[in-house]
Amino acid sequence: MLNYTLRRLLLMIPTLFGIMLINFVIVQAAPGGPVEQILSKIRGQSSDIDSRLGGGNAEVHQSSGDGDSVYRGAQGIDPEFIKELEKQFGFDQPAYKRFFIMIKNYALFDFGNSYFRDTSVLNLVAQKLPVSISIGLWTLLLVYLISIPLGIRKAVQDGSAFDIWTSGVIIVTYAVPSFLFALFLIVFFAGGSFFTWFPLRGLTSEDWEMMSWSGKTLDYLWHLILPISAMVIGGFAKLTLLTKNSFLDEINKQYVITARAKGLTEKRVLYGHIFRNAMLIVIAGFPAAFIGILFTTSLLIEVLFSLDGLGLLGFESAMNRDYPVMFGTLYMFTLIGMFLHLIGDLTYMLVDRRIDLAASRG
Numbered sequence: 001m002l003n004y005t006l007r008r009l010l011l012m013i014p015t016l017f018g019i020m021l022i023n024f025v026i027v028q029a030a031p032g033g034p035v036e037q038i039l040s041k042i043r044g045q046s047s048d049i050d051s052r053l054g055g056g057n058a059e060v061h062q063s064s065g066d067g068d069s070v071y072r073g074a075q076g077i078d079p080e081f082i083k084e085l086e087k088q089f090g091f092d093q094p095a096y097k098r099f100f101i102m103i104k105n106y107a108l109f110d111f112g113n114s115y116f117r118d119t120s121v122l123n124l125v126a127q128k129l130p131v132s133i134s135i136g137l138w139t140l141l142l143v144y145l146i147s148i149p150l151g152i153r154k155a156v157q158d159g160s161a162f163d164i165w166t167s168g169v170i171i172v173t174y175a176v177p178s179f180l181f182a183l184f185l186i187v188f189f190a191g192g193s194f195f196t197w198f199p200l201r202g203l204t205s206e207d208w209e210m211m212s213w214s215g216k217t218l219d220y221l222w223h224l225i226l227p228i229s230a231m232v233i234g235g236f237a238k239l240t241l242l243t244k245n246s247f248l249d250e251i252n253k254q255y256v257i258t259a260r261a262k263g264l265t266e267k268r269v270l271y272g273h274i275f276r277n278a279m280l281i282v283i284a285g286f287p288a289a290f291i292g293i294l295f296t297t298s299l300l301i302e303v304l305f306s307l308d309g310l311g312l313l314g315f316e317s318a319m320n321r322d323y324p325v326m327f328g329t330l331y332m333f334t335l336i337g338m339f340l341h342l343i344g345d346l347t348y349m350l351v352d353r354r355i356d357l358a359a360s361r362g
Contacts, residue, residue: 001349005342012338017103019334020327024099027323033091034115034321102327111328116320121328124313131203131309132302136293138224139231143289147236148282151243156270158248170237178234179300185226186304198226201306227305235293239282246278283347287340 086092090101105112111121154163173181187193190200199205203223208216250256251274259269302311310329317325 001346005346008342008345012335015338016331016334020103020106020331021099023330024095024102024327027326028095032321034323036321106328106331111331112324114317114325115322117322117325121324124325125310125329125332128308128310128313131307132298132311134203135224135227135231135298135302135307135309136290138228139235139293139298140290142228142232143236143239143293146232147239148243148279150236151240152247152270152275154240154244155247155251158244170240173233174237174241176234177300178230179304181233182227182230182301182304185230190226199223203307227301227307231293231298231301235289239289243278243282246281247274250274250278286347287344291337291340 083092090098093101109122113120114124117124150166154166157163185198186200189195189197199222203220204216205211205219205223208219211219256269256274259273260266264272298309299311299314301307302309303315306312310333313325314329316322317329
């Protein structure tokens with residue numbers, strides 16, 4: 001197990017490097033950037049002033065610009081000012097040099113400061129992480145509490161009417177993305193067109209600080225109902241099918257037949273023998289499920305419900321081309337994800353000593 005762990009840890013280095021390189025190339029090729037963001041805001045402010053003055057200064061702005069500038073909307077902007085912006089953001093250096101400087105700093109966990117927020121990337125992540133973890137843990141808890149009992153019952157009653165109609169529900173929830181369920185819940189229950197039973201934005205009310213301890217708890221749970229419901233509805237289908245198939249594989253094995261022949265009750269056979277073997281694959285999938293909920297599913301949900309977590313931070317950073325936040329969070333979450341996958345594999349090996357991933361993967 002030690003050799004396997006060391007190999008996986010060493011493999012993380014080229015994997016992380018490749019992921020960062022691919023994303024860096026894609027971002028560099030995409031139109032727009034922090035310099036262009038600032039120039040567009042300056043041009044927008046200038047246009048607004050010109051319109052208020054009746055357009056009298058428009059000719060001055062156009063004639064003083066650098067017509068050969070590589071930036072759109074740079075007319076009327078002092079070329080020296082543009083060069084200062086490039087130097088400030090590090091774009092006065094070639095792309096390959098910026099990439100290797102970034103990787104060197106990230107290896108030392110120096111993620112720099114946000115371009116458009118007066119704080120470091122680590123501080124931003126520390127501020128937003130509790131919200132995303134809170135949403136992710138609640139979702140994961142409810143998904144497991146629903147999926148495991150449902151999957152076990154579907155396996156025990158395989159082919160029954162209950163199994164058939166629940167499979168229909170699972171197919172629908174698996175096919176429809178979580179954000180569509182979120183939009184449905186907003187329209188029906190958050191003041192869209194029908195009811196106004198739940199709040200639309202945030203995790204707490206404006207007067208949350210003035211509430212009692214019990215009031216704060218109820219208010220927090222009240223705000224969580226819609227976003228958590230959307231994520232649970234969109235996330236329980238896969239785990240339910242995984243649990244069902246895992247139990248079906250175990251039910252037909254010889255040791256189950258032997259246990260029944262000894263006169264053990266079905267409940268004793270199911271939970272005393274089948275359960276601990278069938279749950280191995282479910283336990284091993286816990287880290288991957290947490291990653292999927294925390295770093296993928298929650299992104300659009302946080303945006304739709306204005307939850308100030310990592311998903312909303314990532315969305316705003318991408319829109320503003322805040323590269324330090326984009327690449328810093330990508331680096332951290334990729335690293336965390338790879339460690340969680342490793343923990344999942346090691347947990348699988350510890351739970352069942354018959355499994356030898358090191359041998360199976362060479």
